[in-house]
Amino acid sequence: MSLPSLGDLLRKTEEFFQRKEIENPRGDARRLLAHGLGLTPMQVMLQFDRPLTDPEVAVLRELVSRRGRGEPLQHILGVVGFRHLEIRCDARALVPRPETEQLVDLAQEKLAHLDTPRVHEVGVGTGCVALSMRHEKAKWRVTGSDLSPDALALARHNAQLLGIWTPFLRMDLLDGFLPESLDAVVSNPPYIASSEIPGLSAEVRCDPLLALDGGKDGLVVVARLAEQALRILKPGGWLLVEHGHDQGPSSVSLCGEGWAQAATVPDLAGLDRFLVAQKRPASL
Numbered sequence: 408m409s410l411p412s413l414g415d416l417l418r419k420t421e422e423f424f425q426r427k428e429i430e431n432p433r434g435d436a437r438r439l440l441a442h443g444l445g446l447t448p449m450q451v452m453l454q455f456d457r458p459l460t461d462p463e464v465a466v467l468r469e470l471v472s473r474r475g476r477g478e479p480l481q482h483i484l485g486v487v488g489f490r491h492l493e494i495r496c497d498a499r500a501l502v503p504r505p506e507t508e509q510l511v512d513l514a515q516e517k518l519a520h521l522d523t524p525r526v527h528e529v530g531v532g533t534g535c536v537a538l539s540m541r542h543e544k545a546k547w548r549v550t551g552s553d554l555s556p557d558a559l560a561l562a563r564h565n566a567q568l569l570g571i572w573t574p575f576l577r578m579d580l581l582d583g584f585l586p587e588s589l590d591a592v593v594s595n596p597p598y599i600a601s602s603e604i605p606g607l608s609a610e611v612r613c614d615p616l617l618a619l620d621g622g623k624d625g626l627v628v629v630a631r632l633a634e635q636a637l638r639i640l641k642p643g644g645w646l647l648v649e650h651g652h653d654q655g656p657s658s659v660s661l662c663g664e665g666w667a668q669a670a671t672v673p674d675l676a677g678l679d680r681f682l683v684a685q686k687r688p689a690s691l
């Protein structure tokens with residue numbers, strides 16, 4: 408029997424992923440086969456006629472069937488691109504999502520007037536947000552925390568691999584911070600209502616429950632965070648929090664007295680996504 412070519416296997420993998428209703432069948436097929444063969448996705452496209460050996464086919468079959476069973480592509484590849492960084496990624500923490508990259512832009516926009524702001528990220532997961540902030544703004548004093556020891560271990564590993572010095576602490580939200588000590592609190596907290604968790608796709612359910620479950624209405628953690636942030640932020644400081652596309656008005660309503668302004672900012676798809684709130688400045 409003749410050996411399958413890389414092009415044959417790519418086509419079959421794409422069809423298999425389509426049947427499995429994987430969101431990006433072509434892209435995932437290309438990246439997975441590239442990973443299995445130690446090639447770049449572009450090299451895969453240039454080597455359609457390359458015959459594959461039996462051992463290569465066996466390795467690729469295993470990778471393809473893991474993806475077909477709903478394992479996230481990023482777990483199989485072990486890395487994910489986030490802004491300018493390559494972040495290690497596994498089942499210990501949430502797979503970083505592209506929309507979260509915008510949290511870093513929002514922080515940079517709101518803190519542009521400060522030279523060395525003191526910024527804390529709550530719920531670091533892989534560390535992608537805190538590490539990006541520190542990487543892109545070397546003078547910012549960035550810290551991060553998480554309740555999950557597993558996530559913290561991964562975040563610290565990423566910091567070490569990338570050579571980006573950022574302290575990551577185990578902490579429940581902002582417990583332990585002194586009043587009026589931070590210029591910004593940044594967070595992508597768990598914000599899915601507990602009742603919706605069983606209905607999530609197999610792929611999303613590979614993320615740790617602690618990273619997803621936002622309690623009864625999904626906003627239990629956000630509400631606690633907003634309450635604590637009002638005390639911990641300096642006057643005029645910013646709270647920047649990712650939320651669900653249907654949680655814009657309810658997130659904004661959590662920031663009443665004591666806040667100078669609160670609004671929901673859309674993501675690049677135009678969906679409500681970020682609570683952007685400023686604590687009242689001292690002069691107001």
Ligand SMILES: C[S@@+](CC[C@H](N)C(=O)[O-])C[C@H]1O[C@@H](n2cnc3c(N)ncnc32)[C@H](O)[C@@H]1O
Nearest residue numbers: 501503530531532553554555579580595617618
């Ligand atoms: C949605 S994930 C975000 C991870 C990462 N920042 C990202 O954007 O990819 C939420 C993170 O918050 C953490 N978390 C949940 N409850 C927490 C709490 N009470 N205090 C601190 N971290 C918490 C989870 O362990 C998880 O790592």
